Amino acid sequence: MAFLFDPQQPVAVPNWTNFSGTVGPFDIPHFVHIPGDPNRVPNALEIHANALREVLEFCFSASTPRPLRTLGSTWSFSSVIEPEQVVVDPGAMFHVQGIPHEHWTDEYLERARGGGFRPIFVEGGTGIGTLNDKLGRDGKLALQTSGAGNGHRMAGCIATGTHGSALQIGALHDTVLAMYLLISPDEAILVQSNRDKTFKPSIADWLQEQTKIPTRVEDGDLLLAAARVGLGSCGFVFAAIVEATGLYAFDIHRFKCDANDPDVLHALQTLDTTRLHASSTGDTPYHFDVVMNPYPVGGKKNWFATVMYKRPVGDREFKGPLQGIPRTTVDTMGLVSSLVEIFGEGLLGELTRAVVGGQICDQLNGDADPPEDTLFPGQVFGPTTLPRGQGASTEIAVDQRHAQAALDTVHQVLRSEADKGNLLLGVIAMRFVGRTRSLLGMNQFDKTCFIELPSIDSPGVRSVFDAVWQGLQDNNINFACHWGQLGGFSPARTQAYYGEHASQWMEARAQLLKTDTAMAVFGAKILKQAGLDGG
């Protein structure tokens, strides 16, 4: 069946910007919506595949290949989303299904039975919130980790290395068992680990039967490690096979502290949180984060440490997300949205350190208690509100052993920039994540510390970000920036942080895509910025 895509009558979108307003405006000559609502048609995957194949044929067949970018769901701040000639919106690609265990290898079947894991086929356009709901309600399952909110689409979330919050797990992309990639109009591959195979070769027939795309299985550890965090450049992410686990709940404890609280500083340096929560001795938290008011207010609590413990749910009935993320300290982007309403656009030039610090303090201290003692993951990391057209954020990743030095640098820069009138209109959030199995995951260390600076956008904030990156470099602190957020990407920083993983990623990408045409179609500006274009 022919798809709506007619190159002769393109749907053009003028003056496109991303949701936060950090990318664009661009005129997009070909803007394509993938049709096929899985809740309304019986063969959605085939419809999606047909549409994508038409689009790819258009991109591949041009004398100069047309670059294609795929949209996420409003969360990208960086040039990873920067469009060129063809843009695909995969919003209808949200089919989620289990995979019959006949296609699992014996080894994986044993792991699944022993550990309560399940491989789940998740189409690239599926929102994390939709996925949480589906898993919990229909399968008594849950993601092992996710980002701090549930608004991301699966493909965008993992493509940019969006990290979770699980100390022991790693990021969401580290729970991806296989990637189902469309690498040309007529070829799809399922990339899985060679060492720890999840699926038998019969999985290719199972996929092909549904999509009608000629499909083969590609076993390769490095290929999978590259494709997991692929920057939208390792083929079109039709679906990710994500490893879910049995449904669980979080027992959440939050501690309000003074700035520079010694027990929190000890926890930041050692990841030993027992001084914060005496009863937790011997029980390592699943999640640990600290959120700070960048401009502390005297006499008030300015630092907020949160630990979460994983708990069984027993027979408890699954519940969907709350209306908002229950803790402001988890929902930092929601906090920035609140600040937009409080400050308003016109006041940005008149704000002072004291005013900003006071408002942030009020926001952080204003949470009500969650409705229950424990919450499902989709409730803790639920729906947030992003500041449309006014958001900015950067996030730096460092080896946890350098967390204190990096934090000191951030504070030092904030002070010096504030003296110039440049204020961060948001918070400092520190999270800790286990080591990645992906070549370009930012969590490259046994424990990686992420320092996020979400803010209302302004020229002053951009100066703060520039100064933070420069300050870290000047202090010889090796760091990377979140691929999906504003970052000081450069070939030198990529090389310093990722080392040989950078060249391995480029080699694996070339091996996956095979042709120069495919490399051009799935190219992106961010590759050149970060020295990942092979040039």
Added chain:
Amino acid sequence: MPANVFNRRRTWLPAASVLFIATLSACGARQVQLLFPPQNDTGEYWKCPVADASARPEHRENQCTRVYGGLAPDIGNSGRVAHIDVRTCELGEFRSITIVDADSSSPTLYVTCGQPVGGQTAGSQTGGGTSATPPNLNGGLPSSPPSASDAVPTPDSPTPQSDLNGGLPPPEATPTTNP
């Protein structure tokens, strides 16, 4: 209605939202559809089916053309700048679905879940349909069928849902240890 259904952080259209939520509660909708008056030269309605009340919408990266309620790709038309937010919140017996920020003139909100709200037969304007929501996807709402007065076509068939556990029973309770 619980007072906290209106989150202070968001921009609401109070009257429409109240109607909408009330309608959801009353009809036990498992599909709703948002419609706005014509905003462009085509005279077509700008539409946002939100067929699965349990699904969070797939927000658009940009601010144009169509908005999904997590689904329904073949609807709507272009030209509107709007932002729809569907919240799956469990407040009593219903979930709220609200408009966060719809710009230009204040849009009138219509709902198709058995009966239109706002004085216009919404279903006849859209040609949209009530889908057969698969089992377990009612988002906690009663799975009552559309009423006889619903002026929308017969549901299409959804894509078959496979067993998420791949033929195995759901995992036992998650270990209490934090690995």
